[in-house]
Every structure is written in structure tokens, then in C-alpha cells.
Amino acid sequence: MASEPLLQVLGVHKRFTGVHALRGVTLAFERGQIYHLLGENGCGKSTLIKIISGAQPPDEGELVIDGARHARLTPLESLAAGIETVYQDLSLLPNMSVAENVGLTTELAEHAGRLARTFDRRALARTAERALKAVGLPGDADFQATLIEQLPLATRQLVAIARAIASEAKFVIMDEPTTSLTQKEVTNLIAVLGQLRAQGVTVLFVSHKLDECYAIGGEVIVLRDGQKVTQGPITNYTKAQLSELMTGRELSTERYRNVAAQADVLLDVRGLGRTGLFRDVSFTLHRGEILGVTGLLDSGRNELARALAGVAPADAGEIVLEGRAIKLSTPGDARRARIGYVPEDRLNEGLFLDKPIRDNVITAMIASLRDRFGQIDRTRARALAENTVKELQIATPDVDKAVQSLSGGNQQRVLIGRWLAIDPHVLILHGPTVGVDVGSKDIIYRIMQRLSQRGIGILLVSDDLPELLQNCDRVLMMRKGRLAEEHHADGLTEAELYRALLAEAA
Template identity: 40%
Template sequence: MFPAASKDRLAPERGNTTSDMPVAVDTGRAALLKLENITKIFGGVKALQAVKFDVMPGEVLCLAGENGCGKSTLIKVISGVYQPESGAVMLMDGQSIEGLEPAKARDLGIQVIWQDLALFPEMTVAENIAFERNLGPRPRLVNYGQMKVAARRILERLGVAIDLGRSVRSLSIAQRQIVAVARALVADARLVFMDEPTASLSHAETKALLTIVRRLSVDGIAVVFVSHRLAEVLDVCTRVTVLCDGQYVGTFPTAGMTQTRLTELMTGRTFDYAVRTTDLSAAPVVLKVEGLSRRNEYDAVSFCVKKGEILGVTGRLGAGRTELALSLFGMTRPGAGAVSLDGKKLSLGSNRDAIRAGIAYVSEDRLQLGLVQQQSIGDNTVAAVLDDLLDATRLIAPGKRDALSRDWVQKLAVKIGKPQDAVSTLSGGNQQRIVLAKWLATNPKLLILDSPTVGVDVGARAGIFAIIHKLAEQGVAILLISDEIPEVYFNADRILHMRNGRMVAEYVPGTTTIDQIERDVHA
């Protein structure tokens, strides 16, 4: 029903288009960090096998590969969390660093900023930035004055201003990223690993963060950038080291590299980019939105989605896209306007009303809102249709539950161990497939997808969009929300541009260039 994807429709070709594959390069310079023959085995499975890695002082290097390729394992070896198997060679400034532990790694200037940032939300900006200055074998009084001085000095070095007395909980994701970078610098970092630093950032916030990365490079601090956003990788990095299935593919210059070529190196597959050409002239309207408004969120929004159509909605962060989606799913009530589904006016008092009407919603935050991480894969898959699984005693029938879960795992080709395993054990791409399965089990007429590929690697994205295209072919109306313009350009039949709560433009991919849409959105 849902075949594995063979085409990637995420991004346009950028850069040169030479036919020869790029060759790995040797800079000839003395490396800040150099690794050889790094192998790591977990329970007989080789997570890393004879991997090579090096980074130069002040270099911005990309570490690329699909989820599960070994990137995180390699970073944990370098930061002393894991010990490699015997035979590994690890050199810092040409000196062996055998028996590396986290504390020793920090002393050497190796810092890791993980995707979850590992900040203390109730503590202030200053406390988060400078707390390591108060760590030691013995407790001591905290000098808040010195802490603020150190934090202010680092933020000035980065060229940003954040209130030092604010709690981290009150900051935006972009500001928290800056706090995490500042904390690394206070610890005298010489090598900083940044794991998916832009996954939750808008275009403008991403641009500001990349400016900071370049500033670190100028100051002689090496940065290893891990990102699924390949355009950013090619923009900010000078070289890229590629891993595939735990093995070293090579290290390549980004000059002349394209997103397509890099994707092929990461996945070992060839991808094709093409806009959709679906004839929807005779298709009936499934969703009709007329003059929908909600104070301070969106205003006078009108559009329609036809049966089998994928309608893209893009715009800057804060444009009101998610707020609109929440109202269409019954989570918030609009102040004015009307919504119709299959020609019938809707009055949604809750998300349960929306589900009963035939609307499904995949949230942009699958970790907090899309899945219950501690619960099993099977339980997450059937979470939206529990009423359909009740037996005569009004209890969930295990046989029905297991059969439905097994059916959707098979249909969406989800790679799992056992249905009883926690959903948190899955990769990002497979977690997103479970989110899709949960809502597809409700048999929706309208599927709202809010940033469905956040934190998902390029190969897994292709599989997810293959599923979405198949759903559209089967007649599901799809509202695809994304601030990744290439994502909507190569996957939507039409694109709406939302700005400051209003729909300001409509585009048809193929008749409008992607560059024109990007200029309009980021103007």
C-alpha cells in the first residue's frame, strides 16, 4: 500500500552540477583533533567500524549521515561518554588522548551542544552560562557578581544581548541556543559539536546562529556542525565528513558540492526532484475556510483544499500557521469566520469533535505532543482510535489492538524491534511514521501536517513524503505546513504564503520559481 520511497522531493539542486563524484580531500594541515580506526560495538552490533575523523583549528566541519549512521556514537566517543574498542587512535594537538572521560574532554576544550541543549530552565541566563565555574570537588559559595561578568563578556563576544536575569524557560529556542553556545565558551572551548542546532529555528534565527558560528571560526574555535538542513551545511562548512551505516564514506570539500550529491553520499541512493503535476480540476472541495479570524493570531483567512490535493502553507515563524491549524483541529475557537468539511459547516468544540468529523493533525512537536515516549510503539499507534478497540465489557481488546498496530506498522514500513518496545527507541523518521499511523488509523478526510519532517534525516524524509503522496492519490486532502520552502515547493500542488496572520500570496510550483517564493517569504 505504501511503498518505500525511491525519490527525494525535498530540495532543489544547488551549486555546481559536475558529473564526477567529489573525492575525499586531505588538507595537509596539522589537525586539532585526529581519529583513526574508531570502532564501537554494542551487543555484537558495530555502531562504528574503523571510522576516521579529523578537524582543523578554527574549521567549521559538517558531520553528515542519516539517522542511525553513527554520528551521535562518534560524538560520544570524542566527548568521553563511550570508550572505543582497542586499536583506536585519538590525537589532540598531536598528543594521544587515551582513556578519555567527559571531565577530561571538557578540560581539553571539547564541548557538545546536544539538540535538547541540556539547560536548566528555572535558572537564569547568567547561571546557565557560567555555572561550570562553580563546579569542583568541594562545595563553595556562588559569586553571582563574577558569574554575571563572565556571562556578559561571552555574550558581548558573540555580539548578542540577552537579559542575564531572565529564566531560560522564558527564552525562545533561538535564544536558548545562544545560551548553550555561550556556556561552551565560558568553559574555554576549542572544539564545539553542535547537534541539529537549527532544527527548530526560523530562517532569520538560523541566519543569526550561522553568523555566530562564523564568528567562532574567526576566533580559532573549531565547530562540528550536525544538521539535516543540507543548504545550511553547504553554506557554513568548508568540509563535510560523511558516515553511512557506521562506516566512514569520506571527507569532501563543500566547494562545488550540491545537496543532491551530498544526499547520494549519505544514503547510497539517487534522488530525483520534480514538482507535482496533479490534475485537480474536477476534484470536489473537502475543506473550505471563509474569513476565519482569532484575535492576535490570524485574521480573515480564506482558502480551500480539494480531495487529493496537497496544499502547502509557508511563511516566517510567528506567521500564525500553527495557530490556524489548532483552530481547524478544534483545539482553539476562532472569533469569526466559518469552516466547512465536505460542504457541511463545522462547529468544533474540541479535538474530539474534529476527529469525529474526519480531521487529523500531526503536530510540529512529536516528542511532546505527537507521542507518549515512555509508552509502547503499539499503544502509540492506536492512541487515537481506542473507542474502536473496545470489547463487549468496554475494555480494550488486546487482539484488536495488536492487529491494528501490526497492520499500520506494516503499511508504513516502520522499522521496529517489538511492538512492546517504547516508541522512544525508534529513530526520528520511524517515530514520525508512528505519528502518521496513529492519525491515519482514524481514516481522515483532511490531514493537517505541521512541519512533519523536523529532526528527520533526508532519506527518512523521502519515505515520509512518499507516504503523503500516496495518501493524496487515495483522495485524502492534505494541508502541509512548513517553513522549509523547498519542502512545500516539491510536495504541494499549491502554496499559500502566510504573513502576520494573513494569507498574502498563492503560488503554483512550476509556474513560479522557488527563488521567487523564498524572496517573497524572507523579504
């Protein structure tokens, strides 16, 4: 007789004002299996995760865990049942150490939602060392004592995954766990998932990156409009089939780039550097060109993007825009030079989540919208926001809606729209499709192509290799803080680009 599933979701419905987020979803999760939860933003994935983790109750239906039936769970009940969730926003405490964050959920579960007045520091250190090493992080005392706020985003992501390992959970939910990881770290995470499966742990892996899902293996579950569309071994489906199941339409897998950049140089970067991060970086960006920049996490690609946006300015070299040398000491300098910057972390660095879409769109050009009394001309502001919503296909009934009410793909388009409002010469897109579903990716890629045809130079900083190959004219490869290689994207294969990316490791 077959063993009972570890977790069952039976006939679950969830409604919000005007939205039926889940419509009678029924799923069964077996022990020691990996499941990939796929679907467009807004399909119900996040709602399903929150119901399983106890963050929200279902309106109808029930959960069955190890044979025990639950009309709803609280977060503590979910933890006590062995369910651990690595949320997309990580849910780490920035003012606590790495070790304390790794042991956090175990402490909460054992002490009924309260942190003990004193930790068993030796036991905590042993547990943290084991979990951190499992995800490829140092387990030494110095690293364990480091505050979370002092770590880069990618390292925080791995700490959050280590916390799930430390809790010895039976069921681990990973919501977009690789958004900030390089290919090297992703490869390590895939090995970690294999170890969890071998230990009998069930994993629900939520991702928009289909290549990673295929590399991991297991079963795929596709949601669309709050309903389960299909479930089965991932090897039974092609990427094209999964994309169509998620969106309800066929998406292109060919190159989006089909026009050539103009001949004249728009941006000339000469010997740019920032002490300890990157040095002697020189390249040109032509008018209407889409230029890719990639590399491993420590390559300097992220720091280069921030320097060109004036966020973390360079301390050596020269930047020439349209034949005129410019100094980018602050983000305001970049804005005045009409250089737009869409950051990698849109939630913490880009958007004002509780503010209306209208306010988020006009942020970069508020000064030009003021009347002679210094007040914002609300008619012009609304018109600008509504035009942006229309041009970028942002799904919203009203520009007065809070931007946090939008899906990830629509939020990203709001951020792009903010910089289009200044009529930019150069647009720096730093990981523009991180945490974005396949349908929204398609829209963003087509927007990029339209912008380049208008003569805007686009710098696409990304570690998504298919994204670079589909959209760019050239791809610059950075290693150890220096520009190492340049490739023409047309005709370049993903395997060739991947080999170049890992050349330093070899």
C-alpha cells in the same frame, strides 16, 4: 611542519545489542575549520557525538585532544578540554533563567561538576549579554531573567548556541541546530559560525539541510552504516552526490507532486483568528490537495496549525468541514472531526518515547479497540500496528519495541501512522521532516503523495522551501499574523519563494 590536529578520533568502534554502530571510524579535526557530519538516521552520527562529548565510551579506539590520548572521556573531562555540545534536545534547564543556562557549562567545568552556591551575577550578566547578542537575541536584564520554559522552541535553540559561545570552547558540536529556526535566524547563525572559525574554534555541524551546509562552507564527512564513506571540501560534491553517498541509492530532486487535487472543497476556513497571534485568516483546502503554509517565526503559521488541531483554539472565525461548521476547542474535537495533527516537536508533543510502537500507533483510536469489558483487544491492536509498520516502511523487527529505539525518520512515520488509523479527512503535518535524513524524507514525501491520492487533504506547515515546492499544489504565505500571499507551487522557484518570505524584512 604542520600543526597537530585539535582532535583526532582513531579507530573507534561502538557496539550495542545487535548493532555495530561505529566501525573503525578515524577522523582528524583541524583548528578553526568547520566540518559537516552527514548521514542517514542510524548511520552512527549520534553515537560519534556522544563519544566525543563523553556521554558514552568507545569499545575500541581512542581520542587525541591537543596531543593528549584518551581511551574514553567523561562529560566533565570533555567540557574541561574545551568541547561544547549543543544537542538536538537542547539539554537546557527549563526552571532556570536564560543567563543561568548560558553560564551553566562554564560553571560545571570550573566547579568539578557542581554549581556554585552563588554566581558572580555581574560577570554572568556580562558574559550572557555578549553571547546572546552574538546569536541575535536580546541581552538586556529582563530577557536574561526569563525562565527557559517560557520561551518558544526556536528561541531556546538560540540560547543553547549562545551557551557554547559563552564557554569559549575550542571545539563546538552542533547537532541539528537549525531545526526550529527560520531562514532569517539561520542566516544569522551562519554569520556566527564565520566568527567562531575566525577565532580559531573548530565546529562540527550536524544537519540534514544540505543548502545550509553549502552556505556555511568547509569540509563534509559522510557516515553510512557506522563507517566513514568520504571526507573532503563540500564544494567538491553536488547535493545529488552527497544524497547518494548517504543512502547508497539515487534520490529524486524533482517535484513529487504529479497529480491534481479534486475540485470539491474539503475544508473552508473563514476569518479565523486568535487574539494577539493571528487574525482574519481565510482559505480553502480541496479534497486530495497538499496545501503549504509558510512564513517567518512570528508570522502566525505555527499558531494557525495548532488552532486547526484544537491544541490552542481560535477565538474568532469559522471552520467548515465537508459543508458542516465545526468547533475545535480541544484536540479531541479535532480527532472526532477526523483531523489528524503531527506536531513540530514530536519528542515532547507527539510520542510516548518509552512506550511500544504498538501503543503509539493506537493512541488516537483506543476507544474503538475496546471490547465489551472495556479492555483493549490486543490482537486487533497488534494487527493495526503491524499494518501501519508495513504501509509506512517503518524499520523495526517488532511493534513491541519502544518507539525511542527508532531513528528520527521512523519515529515520524509512527506519528503519521497514528493519525492514519482514524481514516482522516484532513492531516496537518507541522514540520514533518524536521531532524529527518534525506532517505526518510524521500519516504515521507512519497507517503504524502499516496495519501493525497486517497482524497485526504493535507496542510503542510513548513519553512523548508524545497519541501514546499516539491510537494504542494499551492503555498500560502503568512506575515505578521495574516495571510499575505498565495502561490501555485508548480513553476515557482525557490528564489521567488524566498524573496516573498523575506518581503516584510525588506
